């Protein structure tokens with residue numbers, strides 16, 4: 261089982277290979293990129309314990325040196341970035357070598373950023389092992405780390421040379437780590453493909469339960485949509501911001517919860533999408549049916565939907581809006597949001613009156629007391 265989605269970016273074009281047996285065949289997949297038979301692999305400890313030996317076997321004659329990092333969002337930070345870059349230098353990774361990111365979005369973002377600055381830029385291969393990384397973070401070249409001031413505020417655009425999305429590795433994900441990735445899958449239907457959202461309503465439960473054809477369809481359709489948007493607008497001068505649906509809320513909530521496992525990224529995306537649709541409805545952009553349908557589907561999948569689903573304290577409305585002010589979409593001090601005229605009909609706007617935004621957040625925070 262194999263599908264290939266090309267990401268068309270001129271000299272920086274590459275393939276996203278999706279299927280089974282890709283780890284076992286990693287040597288043949290990666291070899292054409294190599295000048296010498298050696299790769300530096302960075303993985304988190306959980307993923308390394310589960311999937312490093314199969315990768316080593318798959319690489320065959322290609323030598324592999326390995327750095328293991330702690331799992332979790334806190335790893336996307338200066339200390340682990342410094343450690344990664346210095347380890348790559350200690351390993352004498354050369355300009356024409358290839359670095360491999362084996363893991364979820366945390367490892368992919370961190371390692372991609374390290375590759376972007378190492379000797380002013382070396383190539384890297386993404387081997388995404390979480391659903392989130394397969395449907396989103398491994399593709400498109402956004403790399404980076406978090407800052408206390410906000411999410412992903414330090415980074416670079418650096419495209420991978422190849423993405424190998426092996427569907428079999430998803431089998432070892434814990435249910436919560438699978439579902440967080442589903443937040444990004446739903447996002448694609450909501451932002452631009454109503455028929456895909458219909459398909460998800462019907463088929464996502466089976467996909468979550470392990471249906472491999474369903475997983476192939478969800479990963480492929482997500483990547484097709486992302487590849488098409490990224491090819492049009494690689495550095496987010498315009499339409500790429502559509503991929504940020506739900507993220508202005510999500511990133512503020514992730515900062516508010518200290519980039520901890522109180523709220524995983526894809527969980528924040530799901531809550532953020534529900535809030536973006538609520539905001540759209542209150543601005544008269546879409547019918548009530550749209551936010552109701554979004555919430556019902558996320559609930560049916562067992563996802564977090566409300567701020568009441570986040571454990572522990574949260575800041576109030578104005579403090580959350582202040583966190584949003586660090587969002588990278590801000591222009592001339594004004595927040596920009598991705599809103600929707602209906603399911604699959606998202607657009608970017610800065611026309612969001614403060615009092616309407618505050619009203620949505622006040623009511624969302626009230627769900628924590630109900």
Ligand SMILES: NC(=O)c1ccc[n+]([C@@H]2O[C@H](COP(=O)([O-])OP(=O)(O)OC[C@H]3O[C@@H](n4cnc5c(N)ncnc54)[C@H](O)[C@@H]3O)[C@@H](O)[C@H]2O)c1
Nearest residue numbers: 306331364365366389390392396397402429432433437525
């Ligand atoms: N660059 C982008 O375009 C982009 C897009 C979306 C999200 N992101 C970033 O991605 C990150 C979230 O990614 P994530 O959800 O993959 O988080 P993650 O990398 O922390 O992985 C989630 C958890 O799953 C575990 N895991 C990963 N693969 C596994 C497997 N096959 N079997 C068992 N356990 C496995 C990890 O050890 C970790 O504990 C966030 O930092 C987010 O900002 C980036």
Ligand SMILES: O=C(O)C(=O)C[C@@H](O)[C@H](O)[C@H](O)COP(=O)(O)O
Nearest residue numbers: 396400402411412500503504507588
């Ligand atoms: O690739 C993109 O563009 C995205 O916005 C994808 C998002 O899912 C992802 O979380 C991304 O890292 C957010 O980007 P940011 O520029 O808002 O940090």
Ligand SMILES: [Zn+2]
Nearest residue numbers: 444507525529
């Ligand atoms: Zn995201």
